Amino acid sequence: MGLLDHLLLGWREAASWQNLFYCFLGVSLGNLLGVLPGVGSVAAVSILLPVTYHVPPATGLIMLAGLYYGAVYGAVTGAILLNIPHTVSAIECLDGYPMAQKGRAGVALFMTTMASLCGSLVGIVVLALFAPPLASVALTFQSPEYFALVVLGMTGAAVLAQGSPIKSFISVILGMLIGLVGVDVTSGVARFTFEFTSLLDGIGVGVIAMGLFGVSEIILNAGLTTSPTIRPSSITWRSLLPSREEFALSWPAILRGTSLGAGLGLLPGAGPVLASIMGYAVEKQVAREPGRFGHGAIEGVVAPEAAANAACQTGFVPTLTLGIPADPIMAVMLAALTVKGISTGPEFINSHPDIFWGLVVSFIIGNVLLVIWHVPFIGLWVRLLSIPFQILFPAVLVFMCIGVYSIRQSSTDILMMLAFGGVGYLMRLLKFSPAPLLIGLILGPAMEQHLRRSLIVSRGDPIIFIQHPVSATILSAAAAILLWTAFKSFSTARSREPENANDFLKKSDQPNG
Amino acid sequence: MSPAALRNTDVIGGFLTLGLAVGVLVESSQYGRGTLLRMGPGYFPMLLGALLLALGAVLTVRGLRRHGEPITLPRLRPIAFVSAAVSLFALTLPTFGLAPAIILLVVVSACASPVRRPITIALLAIGLTAFAYVVFVRLLSLHVEVLRW
Numbered sequence: 001m002g003l004l005d006h007l008l009l010g011w012r013e014a015a016s017w018q019n020l021f022y023c024f025l026g027v028s029l030g031n032l033l034g035v036l037p038g039v040g041s042v043a044a045v046s047i048l049l050p051v052t053y054h055v056p057p058a059t060g061l062i063m064l065a066g067l068y069y070g071a072v073y074g075a076v077t078g079a080i081l082l083n084i085p086h087t088v089s090a091i092e093c094l095d096g097y098p099m100a101q102k103g104r105a106g107v108a109l110f111m112t113t114m115a116s117l118c119g120s121l122v123g124i125v126v127l128a129l130f131a132p133p134l135a136s137v138a139l140t141f142q143s144p145e146y147f148a149l150v151v152l153g154m155t156g157a158a159v160l161a162q163g164s165p166i167k168s169f170i171s172v173i174l175g176m177l178i179g180l181v182g183v184d185v186t187s188g189v190a191r192f193t194f195e196f197t198s199l200l201d202g203i204g205v206g207v208i209a210m211g212l213f214g215v216s217e218i219i220l221n222a223g224l225t226t227s228p229t230i231r232p233s234s235i236t237w238r239s240l241l242p243s244r245e246e247f248a249l250s251w252p253a254i255l256r257g258t259s260l261g262a263g264l265g266l267l268p269g270a271g272p273v274l275a276s277i278m279g280y281a282v283e284k285q286v287a288r289e290p291g292r293f294g295h296g297a298i299e300g301v302v303a304p305e306a307a308a309n310a311a312c313q314t315g316f317v318p319t320l321t322l323g324i325p326a327d328p329i330m331a332v333m334l335a336a337l338t339v340k341g342i343s344t345g346p347e348f349i350n351s352h353p354d355i356f357w358g359l360v361v362s363f364i365i366g367n368v369l370l371v372i373w374h375v376p377f378i379g380l381w382v383r384l385l386s387i388p389f390q391i392l393f394p395a396v397l398v399f400m401c402i403g404v405y406s407i408r409q410s411s412t413d414i415l416m417m418l419a420f421g422g423v424g425y426l427m428r429l430l431k432f433s434p435a436p437l438l439i440g441l442i443l444g445p446a447m448e449q450h451l452r453r454s455l456i457v458s459r460g461d462p463i464i465f466i467q468h469p470v471s472a473t474i475l476s477a478a479a480a481i482l483l484w485t486a487f488k489s490f491s492t493a494r495s496r497e498p499e500n501a502n503d504f505l506k507k508s509d510q511p512n513g
Numbered sequence: 514m515s516p517a518a519l520r521n522t523d524v525i526g527g528f529l530t531l532g533l534a535v536g537v538l539v540e541s542s543q544y545g546r547g548t549l550l551r552m553g554p555g556y557f558p559m560l561l562g563a564l565l566l567a568l569g570a571v572l573t574v575r576g577l578r579r580h581g582e583p584i585t586l587p588r589l590r591p592i593a594f595v596s597a598a599v600s601l602f603a604l605t606l607p608t609f610g611l612a613p614a615i616i617l618l619v620v621v622s623a624c625a626s627p628v629r630r631p632i633t634i635a636l637l638a639i640g641l642t643a644f645a646y647v648v649f650v651r652l653l654s655l656h657v658e659v660l661r662w
Contacts, residue, residue: 394623
């Protein structure tokens, strides 16, 4: 079957009324939650996770993915208009908010939407072209290769998370330990259950993610009172159009951001957050007058946005073909598939072509929907920004509690979610990023299994990981990343010179993941 | 070593990590370690525990030497009200049904915010109950009683 046949297959799947509806629901909710301050996209995806238990797997995945990239579109609105740093769009505050203060908010919003569309569409093309060949390469992978990939994914997740890498590694290991809770599949021994029968099956990813991100963000932000400074009426249709100069500056930046993001997204462990930071850094490097950055340079808004969206789409390549999630949100999506009894990996595209190609086509539909939805109704989204958080968070709590309950009809799970909310809050107080925990949680069981199997094959000799060339290469890449991080933190500890972009992210007080 | 120097995120985080590592090592040593060839159920958790021990030690030492970020004190009001609200929901739902559980959850959690308007909260509680009834009970057919005496 050629690409066209595959796309046709995907179209038949994605264009069913049910899937169109859930795609629309996903992107609209994503856009909405991305706009609203105080609810991060990991929290948003976990809140909707229970819904996927009640619909077919393709439908659930289409909705969650729509929520994911919809939130990237939405988050930039808050960044430009109110200087709200959602992690994925934090970097856009640097130049987006100054643009708004200069009365160019409309232009910034319109051009970022165009940048998002461009980044996403290129990302989708890369996904459709690269995923099937990568999957056939990955078919030859054995346990040592998978073990190495898991190590690389975890290293990437820990190094790229906000804050101290040591704390992020602790966070990853904590996630792996939580992933061990329950009966060990190989030996039948119950581990870390402490005589609680409800722990024998392990702890649901939904419960953990909603607690760590949802509940703890609510506790953190409950005191939030926003007062928007922009009146919705100030954004008219005419104000959306860029000047000739702004357009000339934007389009090369969009193309640079897109290609950068599409490439970065392919790496396991590198998500849209990294892509947007790198996109900004590159623009600042190539600009003729770097001094304009921070005072409303349009390249600094559109390039990170294009990069983030491209990385969002290409991030599905490692997630679906190798089973290595690119970021915590992908980890939640993998969990949604696992619950349905579908395992991702190299066989995924061949054994479930309808799901894979349906997803690809739904990305195209969803992005077009977002542009239609986002631009003409920009006034509506801006008005939503003025919903006070004190009304929003009880509503979010209601959805989370009912959502957790609906998974297993268990009110113990609700209390468990609350407990993980406490863990998440403590982690935030102590400046541990909770995002790597989710990666460890998803990859931990895979790591143990592949380690076990590799060592059985090699009769207990760990040299097998170096004898296999692919796993040796991947492991040395992980080691290089580790060494580089250690070197970097050592040298910054000595000079203490703050780097612009990283420092900004550390200061932004919304570790939404 | 003044007590203030200990009150930074690295030292506290490091101590907590060390404690957790010891707990993991003690607990997983009971599972049977096995050998590299035949890894027992305790092998992998012990490996993780050892890694955690090393990382916790590095973090603690770094915090003591460099005086990491000072810890911001937790805000008790949101913690207390959000925890109470969620626990009440979990307890009320099986005995009294969905509607009273949602109303309690909304009213108690709304107290976590510094801005509290009784009429808004009441309307929100009623609106959310109606919404949850339509979406979860009617559309998604969740098995839960709405009201129980």
